[in-house]
Amino acid sequence: MPQSTEKTRKRGSKYLLVGSTEACSGKSTTILGMTPQLQKRGLDIAYGKPLGTCWEDAHTDGIDEDAKFLAPLLHLKENRLLRTILFLDETTIQKRMVGEDRVDYAALLAQTLATPGGDLVLLEGPGTLDEGSLFNLSLLDMAECIDASILLVARFESVLAVHKLVSAKQRLGDRLLGVLLNDVPSEQLEIVSTIVKPFLENRDIPLLGIVPRNTLLRSVSVGELVHQLQAEVLCCKERMDLMVESLTIGAMNVSSALKYFRQRRNMAVVTGGDRTDLQMAALESSTQCLILTGHIPPVEFILSRAEEVEIPVLSVDLDTLTTVEIIDRAFGQVRLHEPVKVQCAYQTIGHHFEIDRLMAKLGLETALTLQ
Numbered sequence: 001m002p003q004s005t006e007k008t009r010k011r012g013s014k015y016l017l018v019g020s021t022e023a024c025s026g027k028s029t030t031i032l033g034m035t036p037q038l039q040k041r042g043l044d045i046a047y048g049k050p051l052g053t054c055w056e057d058a059h060t061d062g063i064d065e066d067a068k069f070l071a072p073l074l075h076l077k078e079n080r081l082l083r084t085i086l087f088l089d090e091t092t093i094q095k096r097m098v099g100e101d102r103v104d105y106a107a108l109l110a111q112t113l114a115t116p117g118g119d120l121v122l123l124e125g126p127g128t129l130d131e132g133s134l135f136n137l138s139l140l141d142m143a144e145c146i147d148a149s150i151l152l153v154a155r156f157e158s159v160l161a162v163h164k165l166v167s168a169k170q171r172l173g174d175r176l177l178g179v180l181l182n183d184v185p186s187e188q189l190e191i192v193s194t195i196v197k198p199f200l201e202n203r204d205i206p207l208l209g210i211v212p213r214n215t216l217l218r219s220v221s222v223g224e225l226v227h228q229l230q231a232e233v234l235c236c237k238e239r240m241d242l243m244v245e246s247l248t249i250g251a252m253n254v255s256s257a258l259k260y261f262r263q264r265r266n267m268a269v270v271t272g273g274d275r276t277d278l279q280m281a282a283l284e285s286s287t288q289c290l291i292l293t294g295h296i297p298p299v300e301f302i303l304s305r306a307e308e309v310e311i312p313v314l315s316v317d318l319d320t321l322t323t324v325e326i327i328d329r330a331f332g333q334v335r336l337h338e339p340v341k342v343q344c345a346y347q348t349i350g351h352h353f354e355i356d357r358l359m360a361k362l363g364l365e366t367a368l369t370l371q
Contacts, residue, residue, distance in 0.1 A: 017151070018122065032349070045080065083112065152168055177361050183218070222244060222312050229323060246267045270291045
C-alpha cells in the first residue's frame with residue numbers, strides 16, 4: 001500500500017498583515033483570492049480586520065462589515081473569524097484627542113491574537129501606512145505588536161507608483177514581505193514586468209503578483225449607485241444587480257452622443273431630466289442605467305422604452321457635477337459585495353499571485369498529505 005506522510009510545519013500561528021499605500025487598493029480582494037489557494041495547500045486560516053472602517057450595525061457584534069462579508073466566502077473553520085478591536089470614525093478620534101479614550105490598543109490587539117488558532121492568521125490592515133497611528137494601530141504598529149509580516153497591495157497607474165513603494169520599504173523595513181501590484185493597465189504590463197519588477201527585487205522588495213486591470217472588479221452595481229446617490233428608481237427595480245463599468249455624461253448633441261455611446265459598454269449615462277433626445281440615445285446603447293439629474297421626471301415614452309430594454313432609470317435631486325463626483329467615488333471604492341465580483345476575485349488573484357513564493361517567505365510548508 002502507498003505510504004502517507006505529512007510535511008511538518010513550525011508550531012504556532014504565523015501572522016500576515018495585508019496593507020496598502022492608499023485606501024481601496026484591493027486588500028479585501030487579495031485576501032479573498034489568496035485564501036482558497038492557501039487552504040488548498042492544507043493551511044488552516046484565521047482572518048480578521050482589527051481596525052474597523054465599515055461600521056454599519058458593526059458595533060453590535062464587534063466585527064467590521066467587510067470582515068463579516070468575507071468570512072463565509074473564506075470557508076473558515078469554527079472560531080477563525082477574529083473580532084474588530086476599534087471602529088475608526090470621527091467620534092472615536094475626537095475622544096482620543098481630548099483624552100477620554102486611554103485604551104492601550106496595541107496591548108488589546110496582542111491579547112486578542114494571543115491564541116487565534118490556525119497555521120496562518122490573515123489580517124486586513126489599515127487603508128494607508130498612517131491610518132490608525134493615533135491609536136498605535138498603524139500598519140507598522142500592528143506588525144511589531146504581533147510580530148507579523150506585511151504584504152503590501154498597491155494600485156499601479158504608472159511608474160510614479162514606485163516612489164510610494166520605495167518609501168514604504170524604508171518605513172516598514174524587514175517587516176515588508178512583498179508587494180502585489182493591482183489594477184495594472186494593459187499598456188503598463190510590459191513595463192512592470194521588464195523594468196519595475198527587477199528594480200523592486202534589487203531593492204529587497206519582492207514583487208509577488210502583477211494583477212492586470214479588470215473592468216468587472218472596478219465596476220459598481222446599479223443598486224450601489226442607488227444607495228450612494230439616494231436615487232429614486234423609476235423603473236426596472238428588479239435589475240439592481242446590473243454592473244456598471246464606465247460613466248458617461250450626456251451633454252452633447254444627439255449625433256455626437258450616439259457615436260460616443262456606441263464606443264462604450266456597460267455604462268451609466270448621466271443627463272438632465274429634460275434631455276429626452278439623449279435619454280433615448282442612451283437606451284439604444286450599451287447602457288446599464290440611466291441617471292436623470294435635477295429631479296425632473298422623464299416623459300412616459302422614455303420609461304416605456306426603458307422597461308422594454310430592461311434598463312433601470314434613476315432620478316436624483318442633484319446637479320450633474322455632484323452626481324458625477326459621487327459616482328466617481330463609488331468606482332474608487334470597488335467593494336466586493338456582488339457575487340459576480342467574488343468569483344472574478346477568486347480567479348484573478350489565484351492566477352496572478354505567487355502563492356508558493358509567499359508561503360516560502362513566511363516559512364510555511366505545504367501541509368498536503370502525500371500519497
